[in-house]
Amino acid sequence: EADIYQTPRYLVIGTGKKITLECSQTMGHDKMYWYQQDPGMELHLIHYSYGVNSTEKGDLSSESTVSRIRTEHFPLTLESARPSHTSQYLCASSDSLGTGDSYEQYFGPGTRLTVT
Amino acid sequence: GDSVTQMEGPVTLSEEAFLTINCTYTATGYPSLFWYVQYPGEGLQLLLKATKADDKGSNKGFEATYRKETTSFHLEKGSVQVSDSAVYFCALRVGGATNKLIFGTGTLLAVQP
Numbered sequence: 001e002a003d004i005y006q007t008p009r010y011l012v013i014g015t016g017k018k019i020t021l022e023c024s025q026t027m028g029h030d031k032m033y034w035y036q037q038d039p040g041m042e043l044h045l046i047h048y049s050y051g052v053n054s055t056e057k058g059d060l061s062s063e064s065t066v067s068r069i070r071t072e073h074f075p076l077t078l079e080s081a082r083p084s085h086t087s088q089y090l091c092a093s094s095d096s097l098g099t100g101d102s103y104e105q106y107f108g109p110g111t112r113l114t115v116t
Numbered sequence: 117g118d119s120v121t122q123m124e125g126p127v128t129l130s131e132e133a134f135l136t137i138n139c140t141y142t143a144t145g146y147p148s149l150f151w152y153v154q155y156p157g158e159g160l161q162l163l164l165k166a167t168k169a170d171d172k173g174s175n176k177g178f179e180a181t182y183r184k185e186t187t188s189f190h191l192e193k194g195s196v197q198v199s200d201s202a203v204y205f206c207a208l209r210v211g212g213a214t215n216k217l218i219f220g221t222g223t224l225l226a227v228q229p
């Protein structure tokens with residue numbers, strides 16, 4: 001059972017507001033990821049982290065920023081939300097010590113963001 | 117670069133029908149391969165995995181075999197249920213320290229009673 005949590009699950013907010021999407025995991029995983037999921041279902045990696053104080057941009061350019069001050073916590077921030085940011089955001093984590101070399105990722109339930 | 121090509125949906129089946137969702141990949145080396153499932157309103161859950169050629173992953177009646185010669189990892193189930201209705205994603209793990217996954221575009225499965 002994966003122990004990775006995201007809050008809020010749903011957020012409707014006006015243009016120009018600053019928002020932070022929370023992601024926490026209790027598995028002690030060193031690697032964490034943020035994905036943006038289109039309405040058409042496709043997943044795009046927007047940020048990842050190797051560990052504390054390590055963050056990298058993903059494959060899809062994003063105006064959001066992330067931080068990793070604690071192992072278990074990987075929040076995503078949008079300084080000024082716009083309608084184009086409307087999407088589902090999924091957080092995931094994985095361990096460096098994968099079983100059988102699989103290094104599977106565990107996903108949170110997601111945050112569905114709507115910017116009006 | 118590495119990529120995953122997945123059968124387009126939606127796939128609509130009657131209960132107890134046989135399911136196949138095709139997945140092929142392009143990668144250097146020998147990636148680990150995964151099938152994830154996403155139920156409505158939820159995040160992704162790992163369904164099954166295979167880490168080397170000829171491995172068969174299986175879970176909840178679903179199976180997929182890692183075929184290096186055809187670079188494929190097709191998902192199958194002998195008898196689907198309404199509760200299997202979900203989006204299915206094929207993915208491969210990129211080599212190196214990041215553990216990054218590359219996902220297919222997802223296939224929506226709708227099972228009718």
